[in-house]
């Protein structure tokens with residue numbers, strides 16, 4: 001049995017609103033990662049509590065990030081790792 005994802009994501013509050021983010025681009029991997037599962041799938045809003053505005057933004061950003069190969073489309077089931085972003089070196093944009 002997999003762990004209940006609802007517990008992992010805690011109370012339903014929009015993380016992006018709390019961090020006062022007004023734009024999420026495809027290079028903002030440290031923002032995007034809050035909405036990715038361990039298989040790099042986009043987490044649904046009902047689990048993360050992300051608001052509509054930010055969910056739309058992050059969805060677009062994730063799809064773009066996949067196109068430019070910052071995050072994978074699929075993960076081999078033998079290579080699933082607990083925290084995907086330990087394995088990815090994010091682009092340093094600052």
Ligand SMILES: [Zn+2]
Nearest residue numbers: 014017051054
């Ligand atoms: Zn929000």
